[in-house]
Amino acid sequence: MNSSVNIMIVGVGGQGTLLASRILGNVLVKEGHDVKVSEVHGMSQRGGSVVTYVKYGEKVYSPIIGEGEADIILAFEQLEAYRALPYLKKDGTMITATQCIDPMPVIIGAASYPEQLCEKIAAKANLITCDALAMAKEAGTDKAANVVLIGILAKRTDIPHDTWVEVLKTTVPPKFLDVNLRAFEMGYTYSM
Amino acid sequence: MIGNAAVARGAYEAGVRVTASYPGTPSTEITEVMATYPADEVYVEWAPNEKVACEVAIGASIAGARALTCCKHVGLNVMADPLFTASYTGVGGGMVVAVADDPGMHSSQNEQDSRHYAEAAKLPMLEPSDSEECLSFTRLAFTLSEEYDTPVLLRxxxxxxxxxxxxxxxxxxxVPLKEYNKNISKYVMMPAQAKGRHVVVEERMRALTALAEVMLEINCVTRSSQTVNGKKIGVITNGITDMYAHEALGDRVSYFKLGMVYPLPVERLKFFASACDEVYVIEExxxxxxxxxxAIGIPVHGKECFTMLGEYTPAMIAAAILGEAPAEHAVIDPIPMRPPVMCTGCPHRATYYVLKKLGLTVSGDIGCYxxxxxxxxxxVDTTVCMGASVSAALGMAKARGNDFAKKLVSVIGDSTFMHSGITGLVDIVYNKGINTVIILDNSITGMTGHQDNPTTGKTIRGEATKEVDLEALCHAVGIDWVKVADPFDLKNFEAVVREACALEAPAVVIAQRPCALLKTVKYTGHCIISDKCKTCGMCMKLGCPAISKKEDGTVVIDQNQCNGCGLCVGVCPFHAIEKVED
Structure with a gap:
């Protein structure tokens, strides 16, 4: 039944996942797809796990993505990447930033941050990792890590490069445009 | 467009002139988007609470304007009083109440189903399933409201x-303003008039039920000639479950999608079911x-196949009706949860650090805090609903006596205090309580994403307005002891709370420091830990997301997360944390 392309964006509240999903959604609309984007606002903004679903195709019904249904997962943080792994299709692709952010149970010593997460993911999925934070700093600001990741994702879709750039121009505030365009290109040309 | 923005667009297109709401996830954006439309076309306000917002809308409607009020499901509880009687008065200009339920409780304290309100208040209720319908159903709701002389609920x-x-x-x-005519038999609900209006309400319900039978454009049937395991299956859906069902079942089953979820049709449902071997109701x-x-004699499968808890998914529906196994997927090892936390620089962190240190019982409220x-x-010991921190603490104190009251505080945000904390405070004064109430004044409504409120000095459109002076307000209701203190000044704040609790009289502490996410708040630099650190863990008690202990026992501050608020500097007994400017 499910003929849509399903992309999940996961991270920690405050990392800029919402902007990333907005860019992606706008790009897909511009390309003439039926698109649904679903996110949860409110409590999750406060440093909790955040999940956004983006689905596109000829006709999209459900705005949510179930386990084993995501074609691509774009993760902003390693633990969140691993948490989202069950949602990935059998031969789907996981793109994750290597950044680690300790959740509160780890901070207070009630749990420890799991080790070798990338290895565990690589054992079960096509994995692309990158130090998006360092790349964004190189581009000019660590706040553009989300756009670096969008660049990496962009390269792995069939959407033309110029469409992404056009959408960035209308989605990002003008004074941050240059740095974000640089960040996007760094992601777009990134290879492991 | 998100669904909420589409509701706003629909209301704008329907010629709405007045919108009044109190913020509440997931409904907040409707009113925020309304405020982006021109001020000379739509008046938009944040009201102090949902009851007030609903009454503003009722007044505007009686005065002849199309009016909208929006709330989350628990907000509907607060506006229930005016709403039930507005059902009797009916409307002048069309009136719509948009209410957003939160199955799965993404950011709510309960999972109530607001469809029960439609039945209880005898009001029609529409329920869209995507953004397109959010827009068109909102427009339809205004038309129905005027045609049937009733407020309409949009779920x-x-x-x-x-x-x-x-x-x-x-x-x-x-949509021009309707003429305003005094009409006491319709708008003054005393027993004599209300008896007459109740007759009208029951007649209206009969008319609306008849309408439900013929509203083919929103109560729509799609037939399938296919079978599942040799049986013709029919599903009855509402709202988002229709989308889930289509994704899970495609054209293998027949659909009865209910766009009007109250009142429900009778004959059409019977007719639909008569052509199916099995009928499933898929409703969250x-x-x-x-x-x-x-009740109307249709045997259906319902909650014995589906849960009353949380959100549904297409996979859940495919499993229940088709017996399909979920998609193959990776299984992962158990990992730590990531619950939401207070942001770096959050003023509430300092407040709670002190309250925990003093070992106080804390009657809590609804907000980031x-x-x-x-x-x-x-x-925090308790959280029930907006405002309960204050009144429930009086109950605790009356139950257990003044010694207990001296080890008890209420914590309530500035916006929540204006919403319904003030009445509890009046109760404390009036009934000789000795409670201490701490108003967490962070200069904004935080949890729902920074909405202005009566204490911020700005309207929803950002215009300057008179701000409520919390200190003067508390004095005015009879609190003699009111002190303002910055919670980041830990020593002083602790002394102020101690003094307040020790009093044989009610006291209010206004813990004043703005939300760290406000654009006007500019913390600079970063905090670093020097080699004076004895790894005692005092700084860890703050629960700051930037501070963590490594496996080897050393404590580190994540420079990507630290915003330089400096709270941790003051809690280190060894002066090992320093603030450095960039």
Missing amino acids: LSTRVSHSQSLVETAEREN LDPVIENHCR TLGALAPLAS
Whole structure:
């Protein structure tokens, strides 16, 4: 039944996942797809796990993505990447930033941050990792890590490069445009 | 467009002139988007609470304007009083109440199903399933409201409110103000008049039920000639479950999609079911449609196949009806949860640090500061509803006596205090309580994403306005002891709380420091830990997301997360934390 392309964006509240999903959604609309984007606002903004679903195709019904249904997962943080792994299709692709952010149970010593997460993911999925934070700093600001990741994702879709750039121009505030365009290109040309 | 923005667009196109709401996830954006439309076309306000907002809308409607009020499901509880009687008065200009339920409780304290309100208040209720319908159903709701002389409920859910899909917009309709005529038999609800209006309400219900039978454009049937395991299956859906069902079942089953979820049709449902071998009702939360079907004699499958808890998914529906196994997927090892936390620089962190240190019982409320219940601050004892921190603490004190009251405080945000904390405070004064109330004044409504409120000095459109002076307000209701203190000045704040609690009289502490996410708040630099650190863990008690202990026992501050608020500098007994400017 499910003929849509399903992309999940996961991270920690405050990392800029919402902007990333907005860019992606706008790009897909511009390309003439039926698109649904679903996110949860409110409590999750406060440093909790955040999940956004983006689905596109000829006709999209459900705005949510179930386990084993995501074609691509774009993760902003390693633990969140691993948490989202069950949602990935059998031969789907996981793109994750290597950044680690300790959740509160780890901070207070009630749990420890799991080790070798990338290895565990690589054992079960096509994995692309990158130090998006360092790349964004190189581009000019660590706040553009989300756009670096969008660049990496962009390269792995069939959407033309110029469409992404056009959408960035209308989605990002003008004074941050240059740095974000640089960040996007760094992601777009990134290879492991 | 997200569903909420589409509701706003629909209301704008329907010629709405007045919108009044109190913020509440997942409904907040409707009113925020309304405020982006021109001020000379739509008056938009944040009211102090949902009851006031609803009454503003009722007044505007009686005065002849189309009016909208929006709330989350628990907000509907607050506005229930005016709403039930507005059902009797009916409307002048069309009136719509948009209510957003939160199945799965993404950011709510309960999972109530607001469809029960439609039945209880005898009001029609529409429920869209995507953004396109959010727009068109909102427009339809205004038409029905005027045609049937009734407020109309528009039920949303988190997935519909916060999912984006394509919509087609249109120009704003020119809907002139209706003439205002004094009409006491309609608008003065004393027993004599209300008896007359109740007759009208029951007649209206009969007319609306008849309408439900013929509203083919929103109560729509799609037939399938296919079978599942040799049986013709029919499903009855509402709102988001229709989308889930289509994804899971495609054209293998027949659909009865209910766009009007109250009142429900009878004959058409019977006719639909008569052509199916099995009928399933797919509705999140309570078995409202299921019970209706059973009551009119349609045997259906409902909650014995589906849960009353949380959100549904297409996979859940495919499993229940088709017996399909879920998609193959990776299984992962158990990993730590990531609950939401107070942000770096959050003023509430300092407040709770002090309250925990003093070992006080904390009567909590609804807002970001509810997170003070989580470890390591773990200060909050109770959270029920907006305003309950104040009044419930009076109850606790009256139950257990003044010694207990002296070890008890209420914590309530500035916006929540204006919402319904002030009445509890009046109760404390009037009934000789000796409670201490701490108003967490962070200069904004934080949890719902920074809305102005009566204490911020700005309207929803950002215009300057008179701000409520919390200190003067507390004095005015009879609190003699009111002190303002900055919680980041830990020593002084602790002394102030101690003094307040020790009093044989009611006291209010206004813990004043703005939300760290406000654009006007500019913390600079970063905090670093020097080699004077003895790894004692005092700084860890703050629960700051930037501070963590490594495996080898050393404590580090994540420079990507630290915003330089400097709170941790003051809690280190060895002066090992320093603030450095960039």
